[in-house]
Structures are given as C-alpha cells and as structure tokens.
C-alpha cells in the first residue's frame with residue numbers, strides 16, 4: 086500500500102484517502118493557488134496505526150522520501166541549525182470535524198535551529214514566539230500534558246510584566262517562557278523536550294492519528310453519523326508565518342455570507358498572529374475589508390483567489406489564509422458549512438448565476454435542512470431566561486403552562502390553555518397528554534426515547550434528557566438542580582426543540598413563512614415573510630421543491646387516520662394516504678363495543694355489537710375519503726392484539742380480589758370478563774393474535790370494516806365525490822390467509838354495490854411486514870392488488886427485536902459497540918431489512934410487473950431510507966403529514 090501522497094499528486098475527489106483538507110490542498114495546488122508545499126499521509130495509515138498501535142515501517146520510509154523531496158523543493162532541511170525548514174502536522178478526515186482533532190505547528194524547532202530561524206528571519210522575537218508555541222502544542226497534544234500548565238505560565242509572564250497581549254512579550258520574556266515550558270515538559274514526562282526534528286515529526290503524526298479517538302471526536306461523530314472506522318489523514322506542510330511582524334497576519338473568510346448566502350466579503354484578519362489565534366479570540370480581529378488598507382496587494386490577490394475557488398467548486402467556500410511579509414498563502418479551503426436557510430438561498434442563487442443546474446442545486450440541500458425551516462421559531466429579538474438545556478428531540482418552539490399528567494393536560498387544554506407536558510420520561514400511557522400538549526419536555530431519555538420518537542411522528546416540539554431537571558409529578562413540582570427555583574403546574578415555560586433550550590416564562594413565537602408557503606402557496610408564503618431575506622428564502626424553497634417534484638419518481642403519501650390530518654397532508658403535497666390505521670377508531674367510548682364483541686357468547690350477540698359499530702366506522706371513513714377526494718386512501722384493517730381493547734389482566738385480577746376480600750361480591754359478568762381477559766392474555770402479543778390472524782379468528786370484525794369502507798365509498802359517490810379506497814390486510818404471512826380475507830371482501834363489496842346501485846373499485850392488498858411475506862411475495866401476488874412494506878414491523882421481525890423492549894435496554898451499548906451507527910428503526914437497515922424489501926419487490930414484480938408497491942412506517946420520512954426505497958424501485962413512500970415536504974424533497978434528490 087502507498088501511504089504518502091505529495092500535494093501535487095492528489096485532487097479534490099480523493100477525500101476518502103487524503104481527507105477533506107488534504108484533497109482540497111492538492112486541488113488548490115492544481116489550480117495554481119499559492120499553497121505551502123507538503124504531503125498527506127493517508128487515512129489507511131491511520132487505520133493501520135489504530136489497529137496495531139504503531140505505524141507500518143513502509144510509512145516511515147515513505148515519509149522520509151516525501152520529506153526529502155520537500156526539503157529539495159524548499160532548499161532547506163527539517164530542523165537544520167542554519168536555515169531550518171519548519172512544518173505543520175495537521176489532521177484532516179474525510180468529513181470535516183472542526184476543532185475535534187489535533188494540529189501541531191512549528192515542528193523542527195529546537196535549541197539549535199531556533200538561532201538559525203532568528204538570524205535568517207532577522208526577527209528573533211518571532212522565532213522565540215514560534216518555539217514557545219511548538220513546546221506548548223507539542224506538550225499538550227503529543228505528550229499529553231495538561232494544557233493549563235502552559236497557559237498559566239503564559240498568563241503569569243504577562244502579568245508580571247503588566248501587559249495584556251501575547252504580542253507585547255519581548256524576546257527576553259519569550260526566552261524565559263521557553264525555559265519554563267521546557268521545565269514543565271521535563272517535570273511532567275521525566276524527559277526533556279525532544280530535540281530531534283524527526284522524532285518531533287513522527288510523534289506529532291502519531292498524536293494526530295490518536296486524536297481520531299478522543300472523546301470529543303467520538304461524540305461528534307456519533308452525532309453527525311460519521312462512521313468510526315474512517316480514520317484521519319495527516320498533512321505535513323511547510324510552515325508560513327503570520328507572526329513575523331506587522332506586515333504579516335492570518336485570517337479566515339467565506340466567499341459568501343454563510344448565514345444569508347449573499348456575495349460579499351466576510352471574514353476576519355489578525356495582524357502578527359499564527360494558527361488558531363483568529364478563532365481563539367485572544368485579540369480583537371479586524372474585518373477582512375480592513376486588510377485592503379493594510380496590504381492592498383495581498384487583499385486583491387485574496388479576492389481573486391476567492392473568486393477562483395467559488396467558480397471552481399461552484400459553491401460557497403470557506404478559507405484559511407496567512408500573509409507572510411506581504412506574501413499571501415492559502416492554507417485550507419472547503420465547501421463551507423451553512424445554516425439551513427442559507428443552504429436553500431445559496432443553491433437558488435447559484436442557479437440564478439448559472440453556476441449550477443437545478444439538478445445540482447437539489448444536491449446542495451437536504452430534508453433535514455428543510456425540516457428546520459418548517460417549524461415555528463422563537464422570535465430572535467425577544468428577551469429570554471434560560472432555565473436549562475436538554476437534547477433537541479423534535480424541532481419547533483412551544484410555549485405553555487406546565488402540566489405533569491394526562492388529566493391536567495386535557496383539563497387545561499379544554500380550558501383553552503397551551504400546555505407543556507413535563508415528565509421524567511414518557512411511556513405509551515402518556516399519549517393522551519402528548520397529543521393535546523404544545524410541547525413535551527422530559528428529564529430522561531435520548532433521541533430515540535419514547536417521547537422523542539412519538540413527538541417527531543406527531544410533529545410536536547420536544548426536548549428530552551434535560552438532566553438538570555427534577556420532576557416530581559406526585560407533588561407537582563419542577564426544580565432545576567443547582568437552583569432553588571420551584572416551578573409548579575400552571576407556571577409558563579417555553580421549549581426550543583431545535584436547540585434543546587428551556588426558557589422561563591412566555592417567549593414570543595413566529596410561524597414559519599416556509600410552512601405557510603407549502604400549505605397555502607407562493608403568494609401566501611411571500612405575504613407572510615416580513616423582510617426581504619425571508620422572501621428570498623421562500624422563493625428559494627419554492628424553486629427547489631418544485632424541481633424536486635418534477636424529478637421525483639417516488640411519490641409521497643401520508644400516514645393519517647383523521648380527516649384533519651388527511652387535509653393537512655394533502656395541503657403539504659401528499660398524493661394520497663398510504664396508511665390509514667383503524668385501531669384508534671376503536672378506542673374511547675367504542676372500546677366497550679369491542680369488549681362486547683369479544684365477550685359475546687353467541688353469533689347473535691356479536692352481530693349486535695358489530696351493528697352498533699358499523700355506522701360509526703363508516704362515518705370515520707366518509708370524513709377521510711372526503712378530505713382525500715380523488716386521491717387514494719389505503720385503509721389498514723385492524724392490526725393490534727385483542728388484549729389492547731380489554732382491561733389489563735393484573736389490574737382486573739387485583740380489583741376483583743379486593744372486591745371479594747371486602748365482601749362486596751363479584752358478579753357473574755365480572756367473572757366472565759376476567760376469564761376472557763385471561764384467555765386472551767399473551768406472553769408476546771407482538772407475535773401473537775393480531776393482524777390477519779385476528780381477522781380470521783373474528784371474521785365479522787374485518788367484515789364490518791370492509792363493509793364500512795365500501796358503504797362510505799358509496800356515500801361519497803352519491804354525494805358526487807370521488808373516493809379511492811384501498812383495503813390493506815396487515816401481518817400476512819401466507820397466501821391462503823390473504824385469499825380468505827379477499828374472498829370475503831369481494832363478496833361484501835359486491836353486496837354493497839348491489840344494495841346501493843353503485844360501481845365500486847376497491848383494490849385489496851397486503852402489508853409486507855413478515856420475512857415470510859417478503860420471501861413469498863411472488864405467490865402472495867396471486868391474491869394481492871398491491872403491496873405496502875410495513876418496515877417498522879419488518880424491522881422487528883427481521884431482527885427479532887421487540888422495539889419497546891430493545892431501545893431502552895441495550896441500543897446504547899449497540900451504538901458504542903458499533904453493531905449499528907443509527908437505530909434500524911430510524912433509518913432502514915439496508916443490508917438486512919432493506920434486502921427483504923428488495924427481494925419482496927423482485928418476487929412480486931417477477932409475476933406482476935405493474936404491481937404497485939409502497940412503504941409505510943417511519944422510514945418513509947427518513948431521508949437515507951427514501952434514497953434506498955428509490956433505488957429498489959418502489960412507487961411511493963408514506964410518512965407522517967409533517968414529513969411530507971421533506972420526503973418530496975428527498976424523493977427528488979434521490980432521482981438526480
């Protein structure tokens with residue numbers, strides 16, 4: 086393996102091997118931009134080092150060769166006494182991880198070469214300043230010495246001389262400081278500061294390798310979903326000096342404003358400084374414009390270079406540069422990070438400037454960024470008191486009264502209040518409160534906790550894991566650790582689901598004009614935008630989203646089971662409902678009717694209960710078909726296990742036992758109920774009597790639903806509407822299961838057609854959520870008009886994970902151990918579960934090439950999963966109404 090690449094050998098597309106920094110340094114070289122020469126040690130060398138704990142021999146040899154070449158180019162030798170070459174050793178991974186890893190400057194200085202540098206440069210102050218920086222950086226990063234020892238000594242040196250800035254330290258002071266720093270090294274490591282330049286170089290290279298695995302780097306990668314096995318490249322580069330005096334300096338700049346996207350001159354410059362001085366904020370920086378006065382030649386050259394880079398990368402770039410005695414050097418560039426709104430504006434601007442095509446513009450934005458633009462936001466101008474900070478789990482801005490329970494939540498919302506549900510953590514019992522609350526705040530749990538997942542699904546603002554909070558629901562108090570403030574139910578707080586902040590009291594909220602645009606059209610969006618910048622944002626989103634719709638092959642449906650949700654989904658651009666769940670329709674008052682069905686002794690009793698449910702269920706569907714007039718609505722027949730509609734076994738047993746003990750006597754009916762509950766109790770209901778199995782056991786229940794769908798469709802047709810229902814059978818594993826239900830359906834639908842004198846066209850399809858269904862999809866096709874992959878259950882059944890049990894108990898360990906980088910419930914596991922989807926697709930289409938196949942489940946709204954679904958040829962994804970715009974954008978992105 087070749088481990089070392091000179092800057093002249095690489096280019097911008099070699100990021101895997103050279104890291105982003107190395108690849109872009111090479112690219113700038115190619116463009117003829119002044120870059121100090123050097124070479125890059127590949128990420129593969131880092132991977133080997135991390136695996137075995139030492140660098141391969143051949144790396145040592147390649148470094149020698151590359152270094153000698155560099156020495157010849159520069160006419161200097163590393164650390165040589167007379168005229169030393171100095172180098173920087175810089176980290177740089179494939180994905181930028183700003184400030185997460187290490188860099189060491191001024192390698193090659195020692196007790197001899199310091200004199201050479203001082204003499205050659207004619208600037209002893211600069212030379213000694215560089216030496217003390219080397220010992221400081223080397224001590225910290227290579228030798229692992231606590232950095233405070235050095236910075237304390239530096240502060241003491243300034244204090245004893247009564248000065249405030251590093252630059253005011255004179256040669257004598259710096260010499261003393263170097264001695265002190267060397268003493269610190271000797272004291273802390275037992276060895277003197279290494280004088281051998283090559284030893285310094287190798288030590289620094291290995292320290293950069295190791296910095297891949299610092300805690301902060303690990304945490305950063307986990308958050309940004311960067312794989313842990315990539316490793317960093319190391320760039321060894323000739324030093325140029327911004328700290329040579331007043332004609333030198335160092336700076337950073339952007340080719341456009343990273344927050345508005347507008348072109349212009351954005352950057353900072355610091356005279357007589359090196360490396361991180363600019364961003365470290367040790368002295369006040371100048372605005373980049375001021376460089377024009379100081380050094381017009383360098384300034385003009387920098388502007389030209391910015392233009393060259395932006396034209397070449399065809400995107401906003403950020404840049405690090407240094408001026409050494411009036412000569413400009415570029416030290417780094419990359420496509421710059423930007424805010425979500427700038428991403429859309431810059432992409433649209435570049436299309437306008439004819440620098441990129443619309444297709445390319447789609448690659449410059451993503452669904453997550455769009456999500457951020459959709460939620461209401463706190464007014465930036467407002468005064469705020471921060472109580473604490475948790476994890477941003479579901480974006481948005483919510484203000485309301487504190488409530489601690491479902492009952493409080495419902496009571497206060499009925500009274501017209503906005504509420505924030507505050508819980509230590511949430512569980513399925515809290516759903517009622519979560520539904521009515523404007524926001525959800527928990528003290529425990531992470532981004533995949535119950536609260537977070539449910540809140541995201543509902544598009545509800547949510548902050549989780551605010552660990553400083555102590556929630557005492559019983560006493561109705563909320564306190565913040567380390568403060569004696571006690572909050573009670575009814576006190577107003579505000580939570581920011583985008584930043585994780587929790588504020589005390591009312592904070593004004595403004596709706597997002599982007600949302601108004603998506604829901605009501607361009608004119609409404611523009612009218613809602615209060616300033617030019619926001620108008621530009623709305624126009625930019627419009628440009629990109631309409632282009633995405635044009636390019637997308639996947640269409641986007643929504644998961645909705647109430648007319649309001651259906652209407653919202655439609656306004657957001659959904660082309661149908663891909664999953665209308667029916668179980669919620671049997672809760673509340675109707676639960677008793679289901680209980681009756683289950684308890685019925687005779688067919689007659691059961692029929693009675695069905696008859697009572699029928700009209701109610703039909704009303705549900707009429708509302709949804711009306712909201713979705715002209716668009717398909719896939720109704721899933723009832724899915725959950727029976728026991729969910731019955732009282733809890735333990736609770737009921739205890740209740741009756743208590744009654745008996747108190748001599749109250751238990752009625753025959755109660756005994757029978759207990760008996761039935763016991764019969765229906767399951768050890769593992771997720772794999773028990775549910776879905777089509779329930780439908781086959783209680784044929785009348787599915788029958789009732791099918792009839793209600795058909796009658797609702799007939800009602801709508803009579804009312805002049807255009808209903809397009811589709812009947813979906815859940816948890817099918819065998820073609821025979823589907824066949825029986827389908828035959829029932831055909832019969833029922835025919836009956837309704839005859840009774841009502843209408844023509845109904847209602848396809849019947851299967852939900853594919855068992856591995857067996859995917860593998861036998863070709864035979865299922867005989868009985869199915871369409872398929873929809875239920876990837877939530879398919880993930881559970883393929884992995885053998887019971888979601889509610891596994892996420893809380895061991896997923897964190899699994900992330901740490903690298904079993905997966907992201908939960909398979911969040912982003913589809915393409916190798917396993919995804920493979921089942923593609924097998925299912927191939928099987929199905931081998932028999933019926935035209936059969937419509939979609940995906941429902943949370944993956945339908947996840948960007949990475951959407952790209953996968955596009956690639957395996959699905960027709961649509963279905964996701965929660967709030968995710969529809971995001972999915973539209975991603976479907977378009979997947980197609981370009």
Ligand code: ADP
Pocket residue numbers: 121172173174175176183184185186187188190322323324325326327359360361362405406407416417
């Ligand atoms: P990061 O990735 O954290 O930005 P860098 O490798 O870019 O770290 O280096 C840290 C600082 O040192 C930057 O300000 C950079 O410009 C400066 N620097 C790096 N190499 C050199 C060099 N050869 N000459 C002068 N300054 C350098």
Ligand code: MG
Pocket residue numbers: 405417
């Ligand atoms: Mg940098």
Ligand code: MG
Pocket residue numbers: 724815816854875877878
């Ligand atoms: Mg399911």
